[in-house]
Amino acid sequence: xxxxxxxxxxxxxxxxxxxxxxxxxxxxxxxxxxxxxxxxxxxxxxxxxxxxxxxxxxxxxxxxxxxxxxxxxxxxxxxxxxxxxxxxxxxxxxxxxxxxxxxxxxxxxxxxxxxxxxxxxxxxxxxxxxxxxxxxxxxxxxxxxxxxxxxxxxxxxxxxxxxxxxxxxxxxxxxxxxxxxxxxxxxxxxxxxxxxxxxxxxxxx
Amino acid sequence: xxxxxxxxxxxxxxxxxxxxxxxxxxxxxxxxxxxxxxxxxxxxxxxxxxxxxxxxxxxxxxxxxxxxxxxxxxxxxxxxxxxxxxxxxxxxxxxxxxxxxxxxxxxxxxxxxxxxxxxxxxxxxxxxxxxxxxxxxxxxxxxxxxxxxxxxxxxxxxxxxxxxxxxxxxxxxxxxxxxxxxxxxxxxxxxxxxxxxxxxxxxxxxxxxxxxxxxxxxxxxxxxxxxxxxxxxxxxxxxxxxx
Numbered sequence: 278x279x280x281x282x283x284x285x286x287x288x289x290x291x292x293x294x295x296x297x298x299x300x301x302x303x304x305x306x307x308x309x310x311x312x313x314x315x316x317x318x319x320x321x322x323x324x325x326x327x328x329x330x331x332x333x334x335x336x337x338x339x340x341x342x343x344x345x346x347x348x349x350x351x352x353x354x355x356x357x358x359x360x361x362x363x364x365x366x367x368x369x370x371x372x373x374x375x376x377x378x379x380x381x382x383x384x385x386x387x388x389x390x391x392x393x394x395x396x397x398x399x400x401x402x403x404x405x406x407x408x409x410x411x412x413x414x415x416x417x418x419x420x421x422x423x424x425x426x427x428x429x430x431x432x433x434x435x436x437x438x439x440x441x442x443x444x445x446x447x448x449x450x451x452x453x454x455x456x457x458x459x460x461x462x463x464x465x466x467x468x469x470x471x472x473x474x475x476x477x478x479x480x481x482x
Numbered sequence: 483x484x485x486x487x488x489x490x491x492x493x494x495x496x497x498x499x500x501x502x503x504x505x506x507x508x509x510x511x512x513x514x515x516x517x518x519x520x521x522x523x524x525x526x527x528x529x530x531x532x533x534x535x536x537x538x539x540x541x542x543x544x545x546x547x548x549x550x551x552x553x554x555x556x557x558x559x560x561x562x563x564x565x566x567x568x569x570x571x572x573x574x575x576x577x578x579x580x581x582x583x584x585x586x587x588x589x590x591x592x593x594x595x596x597x598x599x600x601x602x603x604x605x606x607x608x609x610x611x612x613x614x615x616x617x618x619x620x621x622x623x624x625x626x627x628x629x630x631x632x633x634x635x636x637x638x639x640x641x642x643x644x645x646x647x648x649x650x651x652x653x654x655x656x657x658x659x660x661x662x663x664x665x666x667x668x669x670x671x672x673x674x675x676x677x678x679x680x681x682x683x684x685x686x687x688x689x690x691x692x693x694x695x696x697x698x699x700x701x702x703x704x705x706x707x708x709x710x711x712x713x714x715x716x717x718x719x720x721x722x723x724x725x
Contacts, residue, residue, distance in 0.1 A: 287699040290692045307681040319622045455685040482533040482624045
């Protein structure tokens with residue numbers, strides 16, 4: 278009977294967890310839309326990362342992670358051109374709900390015990406901004422965000438040069454989006470990073 | 483909503499008899515209620531909705547009239563019969579043409595703004611007010627734009643419904659009388675009927691302790707399956723758990 282009771286309590290936690298995730302994810306979508314509006318990007322498209330999306334037909338290769346879109350999700354905000362019409366830039370925001378998998382070198386996606394403890398991980402946004410001359414092709418290898426140096430809680434910002442493209446990677450803890458004032462501070466810091474490095478002048482709308 | 487009803491714009495919205503939100507019901511509900519706010523609050527909201535560094539006037543003067551779906555003379559426009567802007571806001575100092583779209587996803591275009599400015603000038607004599615356009619919803623970019631028509635320049639301010647709703651919600655931080663707050667609340671409700679909800683920030687996410695052993699309960703292969711035995715497979719490809 279003790280086991281039945283622990284299962285019941287666990288299932289109660291499952292219900293709580295689902296409701297927490299709903300409340301959390303609504304806020305994530307609100308924040309991303311706010312960022313898109315403030316940086317004046319045209320739209321938001323979403324892409325799942327960390328595993329495949331949930332398939333219609335469940336097979337042995339289907340993971341539970343396939344049903345959990347919020348673990349690592351990309352919001353692609355589209356492309357823009359600078360006022361001089363010679364530079365293009367594109368922005369994605371990656372929602373790392375849990376960096377725990379990425380913090381350890383020995384993690385296995387389907388074995389939660391190999392992830393670092395929840396308290397030792399972080400929930401963060403990673404801004405991925407590519408800037409290039411208009412006539413050059415996009416680099417846009419977003420799989421780079423899976424690298425430990427960018428995916429973990431210790432990452433702050435990195436600027437990569439890939440061919441003619443400049444890639445700005447900027448990490449910020451989700452707790453920084455506590456309210457609008459804080460959110461604007463984050464965005465101003467991001468804009469200042471891009472400006473101070475002589476990359477692109479972004480203004481908040 | 484009342485405006486849409488008065489102008490017979492609700493035909494497509496009451497089907498079977500389910501209410502189907504539309505561009506016109508959204509415009510009618512939101513701007514139809516905004517018009518009852520004091521002028522200074524209305525102009526503050528519109529300016530905030532247009533973004534941080536916009537040149538939307540801080541002071542538009544008293545709102546004298548708000549007109550919905552007027553029919554203007556289409557002479558010299560690309561419309562053959564008439565031009566019908568969504569709203570005309572007449573204030574002490576400005577005439578504001580509002581062109582609204584159903585969502586924030588796209589639909590605004592320069593030619594339509596141009597037609598509306600030309601048609602307005604066809605239909606109204608110059609009253610000395612500055613004429614501007616507010617493109618509400620459907621903007622690919624929220625940066626304000628300038629339209630040149632002949633020797634004259636006109637500013638087009640671009641706002642999203644999302645930003646307008648947020649600007650209205652922020653007004654609750656002010657110490658307004660109860661009737662103003664009721665109006666603001668009704669406007670927010672009107673947005674929600676049309677699928678627009680204001681931003682919730684992380685500061686409203688509440689901590690809900692979970693039992694740290696829960697993951698273990700499900701992860702241990704023996705624990706859960708003590709109670710749920712794999713039954714003999716049916717003659718299908720599916721496995722079933724028998725309770």
